[in-house]
Amino acid sequence: MNEKKIKKSEERCTLQEILDVIGGKWAMSIIYALFPGKKRFSELERMISGINTRMLVKELKNMEENKIVTREVFATVPPTVEYTLTEKGKKLEPIINELYKWGLEYVG
Amino acid sequence: MNEKKIKKSEERCTLQEILDVIGGKWAMSIIYALFPGKKRFSELERMISGINTRMLVKELKNMEENKIVTREVFATVPPTVEYTLTEKGKKLEPIINELYKWGLEYVG
Known part of the structure; x- marks a missing residue:
């Protein structure tokens, strides 16, 4: 009984860790926007309604640290920054598509 | 092209609406804790490490409004409050199990 309790609590900690990575207000919307392929910062900003520049910078930085996206800078004038999903x-x-289907049925 | 753009933007709005319902810092952890069956408020509080009473009240209220959980009050002394997942x-x-598997492979 005790062992099970500890295991359960560890499991939930891990789920919480996962949600720290992708459970933010914007992370899944950014990932969704990147499914078709790489996008410039300015494209993402236009695509995700309601997000502001500061939040998008912050989320993308967090997602880069967590190896969900890669960031490429091109030496154009002005510089171009492109984001791509990692494997x-x-x-x-x-998973996000299933969540979206759930939402279409039950939320939207 | 324009039509597609509008459609895409609508889609993303809906995903954002879905995430407003279940994308909070705690919602998925609460849902996960309720998968095995109904739980008392105090049980949920113990099960979800890091959450405080105020946040749990707020999240459960939001989830009740969005018809993800139902709340039952029993006239015991002190009163017992139990939460159950809706259909x-x-x-x-x-979906959350898949997300969890993803996390075990890539985060944990």
Whole structure:
């Protein structure tokens, strides 16, 4: 009984850790926007309604640290910054699609 | 092209609406804790490490309004409050389990 309790509590800690990575207000919307392929910062900003520049910078930095997106800077004038999903990030596609289907049925 | 853009933007709005319902810092952890069956408020509080009473009250209220959980009050002394997942909430089980598997492979 005690062992089970500890295991359960560890499990939930891990779920919490996962949600710290992708459970923010914007992370899944950004990942969703990146499913079709790489996007410039300015494109993401236009695509995700309601997000502001500061939040998008912060979320993308967090997602880069967590290896969900990669960031490439091109030496154009002005510089171009492009974001791409990593393999780890791409693995979320079926899950976010299922979540989206759930939402269409039950929320929207 | 324009039509597609508008459609895409609408889609993302809806995903954002979905995330407003279940994308908070704690919602998925609460749903996860309720998968095995109904739980008292005090049990949820113990099960979800790091959450405080105020946040749990707030999240459960939000989830009740969004028909993800139902709340039952029993006239014991002191009163007992129990929470159960609705059918809508239970439909999230495979999705959250997949998210959890993703996390075990890539985060934990």
